[in-house]
Amino acid sequence: MANAAISNVLKEIEDGNDRIDLSNCELNDDDVGHLCEALLDNSTVTYLGLSGNGIGDEATRVIADMLKSNSAISTLDLNVNNIGDDGALYLSQALRVNDTLAELFLYGNQISVVGDNHLLYGLQENSTVSFI
Secondary structure (H helix, E strand, O other), X not given: OHHHHHHHHHHHHHOOOOEEEOOOOOXXXXXXXXXXXXXXXXXXXXXXXXXXXXXXXXXHHHHHHHXXXXXXXXXEEOOOOOOOHHHHHHHHHHHOOOOOOOEEEOOOOOOOHHHHHHHHHHHOOOOOOOEO
C-alpha cells in the first residue's frame, strides 16, 4: 500500500498539488525518505499529513532535514506515530531555521518532558509556529 501511495503522491507533487495526506498508509523510513527528497525544494505543498504511520525518530530526522530547506510547508501533521525525544530534538533543530511552518501536530507520540524541552528550545528562535 505504501509504495503505491508514495508513487501517487510523487506524481501529485509534480502536478503542483498543495495538500499531501499520507495518513495511515503504513509508510516506512524509505518511503519517508523518497517523499522528503521530493519536497526539499518544493514550493507548492503547504500541508503534509503523515499521522498514523508508525514514524519513528530516524524518519523524523529525515523530515526535519527536509524542513530546514523547504519554504512552503505551513502545516505538518505527525500525530499518532512513534516519535520520541530524539525525534523531538531533530524537529527542534529544524524549527530554529524554518520560517514557514505555522502548525505542527505531535499528539499521540512518545515525547516526554525531555522532548518537550527540546521543542521549546527550537521555538525560541522560531516566530512562525503558532500551534504545536
